[in-house]
Amino acid sequence: MVLGLLLLTVPAVAYAGDTRPGRLDRWIQSVVDHTPAAARDSALALDWLGEPTGRAVLVLATTAVCLLAGRRALAVTAVVASVLTAVLTTGLKYVVDRRIHDGFLSYPSGHTAAVAAIGLVVGLLLADLLRAGPILGTALVLGLGVLGGALMAWAQIDLTAHYPTDTVGGVGSALVVVPATGLLIDRLRRQP
Numbered sequence: 001m002v003l004g005l006l007l008l009t010v011p012a013v014a015y016a017g018d019t020r021p022g023r024l025d026r027w028i029q030s031v032v033d034h035t036p037a038a039a040r041d042s043a044l045a046l047d048w049l050g051e052p053t054g055r056a057v058l059v060l061a062t063t064a065v066c067l068l069a070g071r072r073a074l075a076v077t078a079v080v081a082s083v084l085t086a087v088l089t090t091g092l093k094y095v096v097d098r099r100i101h102d103g104f105l106s107y108p109s110g111h112t113a114a115v116a117a118i119g120l121v122v123g124l125l126l127a128d129l130l131r132a133g134p135i136l137g138t139a140l141v142l143g144l145g146v147l148g149g150a151l152m153a154w155a156q157i158d159l160t161a162h163y164p165t166d167t168v169g170g171v172g173s174a175l176v177v178v179p180a181t182g183l184l185i186d187r188l189r190r191q192p
Helices: 002-015 023-032 037-050 052-068 072-096 110-129 134-158 164-190
Strands: none
Touching: 002 072, 002 164, 023 134, 023 164, 037 052, 037 110, 037 134, 052 072, 052 110, 072 110, 072 164, 110 134, 110 164, 134 164
C-alpha cells in the first residue's frame, strides 16, 4: 500500500491542475508511438475492459472464479475493491484537476486502475491456491497487478486517452485500494 500511495500521490502533486504532458509523459509517449498500427485493435479491446460494460464483465468473471475456487472473501474483495477503486479514481480526477483533450479530467486513469485491481485479485487467488509463501505470493500478486496495469496503460497511452503518468496513478490507486479492502474484509470476517 505504501508503494501505491507513492505512485498515486507523487504524480498527483507534480501534475495537479496541468493540461500538458510532462517530460516523462512525452518520452514514454514517443516510445509507445512506435507500436505497430496492427496493434490498434488490441489496444481498443483492452480499452473496452476499462469501460463500464467491460469492467463489469471482468469483475463478474473474476468473482465467479473466486467463488468456484471456494474463496468467498476474495470474491467479495473483487467486487468491493473494484467499486472503491472506481470511486477513488473518479473523485481524485476532480481534486487533481489534470486535463487532456479539450478539458477531459485525466488523473488518475480509472481504466488502468480497474484492470490493475483485477490483476491484484487474481494474484491473491493464485497465491492462495498455490499456497505460495510470502516471497512467491508477493511476486504473484504484484506481478499480476502490474502486468494488468501495464497492459491497460499501454492501451491508454497508445490511444492517447491518458498521459502516461495518469496510468501510473491508476496502478497506484489499485495498489492502495485492493490490499486495504482485503484486510478490512478479513477483519470483518473474523469478528464474532
